Amino acid sequence: MKGMFALGMMSRRGLMALALAGTAVFAGAPASFAAPKTAITIGMAIEPTGLDPTVAAPVAIGQVTWQNIFEGLTTIDKDGKVQPQLAESWEISEDGKTYTFKLRQGVTFHNGVPFDSSVAKFSIDRARGNDSVNPQKRYFASIEAVETPDASTLVLKLSEPAGSLLYWLGWPASSMVEPKSAADNKTTPIGTGPFKFVSWAKGSKVDLAKNADYWNKSVSVKLESAAFRFIGDPQAQAAALRAGDVDAFPEFGAPELVKSFEGDKRLATVIGNTELKVVAGMNNSRKPFDDKRVRQALMMAVDRATVVEGAWSGYGTPIGSHYTPNDRGYKDLTGVYPYDPEKAKALLAEAGYANGLTFTIKAPQMAYAQRTSQVLQAMLAEVGVTMNIETTEFPAKWVADVLKAADYDMTIVAHAEPMDIDIYARDPYYFNYKNPAFNEVLKAIEATADPAEQERLYGEAQEILANDVPALFLFVMPKLGIWDAKVKGLWENEPIPSNVLTEVHWEE
Template sequence: MIARFALAATAAFAMTVSAHAERTDLTIGVVLEPPHLDPTAGAAAAIDEVVYANVFEGLTRIGRDGAVQPGLAENWIISDDGLTYTFELREGVTFHDGTALDAGDVVFSLDRARGEDSVNAQKGLFDAIESVAQMDELTVEVTLSRPAGDFLYNMGWGDAVIVAPESAETNKENPVGTGPFTFVEWQKGAAVTLQRNDAYWGDAPALTEVTFRFIPDPAAATAALLAGDVQAYPNLPAPESIPVFEADPRFTVAIGSTEGETILSTNNAKPPFDDVRVRQAIAHAIDRQAIIDGAMFGLGTPIGSHFAPHHPAYVELSETYPYDPDRARELLAEAGHGDGITGTLKLPPPSYARRGGEIIAAQLREVGIDLEIEPVEWAQWLEQVFTNKDYDLTIVSHTEPNDIGIYARDDYYFQYENPDFNAVIEELSVTAGEDARYELFRQAQQILAEDAVNGFLFQLAKNGIWDAKLEGMWENSPVQANDVTGVRWTE
């Protein structure tokens, strides 16, 4: 009897261990629900956070270390003059609807992204392309009008993924890519579910099902992790809860870096913010460390321009306009606003914006800038601020990699114009040498800082919290993505 009980107990234990070891599902918490699921037709980082590398792939991809890796193109040849890129596509790749990937899909995708009627939010990535030609079924030749040192990197952005003409128009609601996961369901307001693509051309992921749950509320996010309702939160919106997880051996806490320049975005074309003295006054009125401490519980690195501190070309410019309320008042008076100014501050849902906005509004009020806070949902922000430029000030984290060139774009939502800055970016676009590129990056940072284009606040930290039995989660965010292709459960 005892022997039978022991044998049964041993078998039950073995089954329990085996069942745990074989777990292949994962629920991930994310802050924002994407407006749709087509990364080639929207600016929201929330899109890439679900589908980049998981559902959609590009000719190249950006790895967890920020380096360019082969993607759908397994090889490429660059001409001596840097103007012709010949991409050799992988054999046997199919889209999730069963259609085969060929060179025609690449021609379609790149021409669609750079066309006159393109709705691609990063159309500037394709500016250097003069033509795209299919050489044979699996070979594509891209000709540039000028050398572009970052072309392969640009082709690794989510905005440059390859789509099929058969499904391109319906990708917003039913994304069809070539990636290791296929789209299953989108429960609006709740979650997106993906499942493993058994026909994937590459190594099969360990996970068979991944669900991205939308939990913007910091308290709810913390509770969901502690209860096990979600097993990972790549960027927890509740930095105040980190000590709780650090003290709990069930969790891994990984504080990493991001490409997220968090800024007080300013409408440079709208009076009185079109006056550099007003923008300088705002810069002097901002106490960055107080914002980091009060809104982010000390997690974040002060910045003085639009550039990531971990980049080797970074210049420390946060003291260009040091915290000095008296000087801020003087500048406002010089600009003819000695009696103060009023404006609006539109705040999207992330906690860095909502919490940081309250602190910034209080700081600016002390120098005579009275802001009316307007909370907006993400879809409203994209329409009102990003698209229609209907705003005075807003707070947002720009998480696109190495994106200082956005300040040279015509009609971008900052509405900033400076021919000297544009000339630097133009030279950067045709410069391949690393040392020369880094010097141009430094010049660009300096111009933006001196012009006080935006209120440069801090580099967003990545507050990664996940089950200690998970491995393969990214500690840093070189791109705005939650790549789960290498994630697995361990003992």
């Protein structure tokens, strides 16, 4: 009663003031409970040369389109595992040479054309054909025939078992494309994914919009639109993040600037792994690198932690083989030949180089390669090895001299392809490394489709490389993600180069 009495004694002016104040409170309330944003701007350092990942290799293409516009029979999830996608299930024959896929029904491309077995056959035949320019064409080489018993069944007949086929079919290069629009996908991509292509302002950005007719109703796509904005200069990337001109840079280009974001509560820094394996390859057919003891000694002369600090501001994961923590069956083999300069000197002496040796490293002009070379140069000098650094223009000069001609002593490059441990079995390839036992392990991997057996065999392959040291295995470059702290659902790690938007949303 006391409260009611007090209110009753108020003046008319007081009541009016109270009423207006209440109006202000309620008028302001929606701002506290505003609907979450449904648009996002993603920053990228490199603009793609086109938008069709099935006809060109640059990873930037897939970073815009894969799982956003284009999808495959299978897909690779954020843990690097194979999952069904446009194929909902499959059966593999006992001899491993016939794959029968049951395709999803009710899937349409963004132009309204239905997805069925005839479209899947077109996509695979286009990738494996004589005129194919598919960047992963070699992975389709084992497919002898593609059959379509009915609209929802696809059968692949192989000439030999390919146990990694389901994994390869999940790559951007294996995306399903609609026959009539395929030729124009470079500029106006048409896929089955959760986002449709809207426009491409060359030199600036690519705009996407939510696909309201997306087939996968189990996925709740929160974003209504997304833009990929291209900013090459690291300082400009940092400025755009601070100004809010971009909401996220999933791969920030300057590790030395990462600490400058400390204390900025609006932005989150997320450090993950990529597939970028930085290795110093050696010409295994050229002296002194044809002696395994020399290669092993050089590995023991390298303190990987110091390399990571000097090359990439402490961001990165040391590796002991050509494999990353993202990859199935990964083993940490950095302890096989750990940093031990005294043992390195002794092994060099045993190999006949007690008085040291001299060679040249052909180092691309990229920052990580130059910095790593300088750190290696100082470390190797500590064990009596003189390494001269020759800066080599990348990609043209490096591809001509190293990759094609194998005219080099040592080089350094970041290998970007996921699960590409098989490069050490290629003949010819620039390492000039030959080990029949390693090749047999890789054949055994393809001979089985059992994931557990494959992981065991991948472990064996890693161990062989860690012991043979055909390259100095240094570190995995990090995925330096900086984005608005309210943005959720971006991948922390990158088992395959991508910017998957399906689960991205703004925190309410």
